[in-house]
Amino acid sequence: MFRKDRFGTDVRSKFEEIVQELEDIYGRGKRFEHLKAGPRWHERRDWVMSITQNERMHRYEWSVAHGSKLKDAIKYIELRVQGIGEDVSFIALEYDFENRDKCLAEKAQNLASTL
Structure with missing residues (x-):
């Protein structure tokens, strides 16, 4: 949490870190900044x-579509300020x-079986 940071200076600095x-791990992604x-x-x-x-939007996304080098069955990564x-x-x-859809289906099945 970043408190007393109405200008967003601290949160943006940490975001960039x-x-x-x-990027060192997954390569370049794509920045989305919009007001x-x-x-x-x-x-x-x-x-x-x-x-x-x-x-305002302040986020960064890594995916194959953006030229990122994803591994370990990662589909995409999103970093954002809220x-x-x-x-x-x-x-x-x-x-x-x-395997997100498979995991969600398994979760739903497990929840239904506990009712």
Whole structure:
């Protein structure tokens, strides 16, 4: 968690460190940075709030389609900044594997058998 960071300085710095670490392992990915047209939260001091309100996107994705060198049955990797309020944010890292659908079906079956 990054607290009292409404400008997003600390969270973005750590984000870039993690991007570099993942690029060292999986190669280049693709950066997605976007601020929606006509946002309410557009000032520099509103960086985290614009993330919280889904007016801004700050993420990086690795996949074969982006030229990444994935291994261990990884389908894609997503790193993103998410916000909680005007000055609190965190970094989420998500891995998706080729056997995801099979795992979800097995989970659903296990849940159904416990009822």
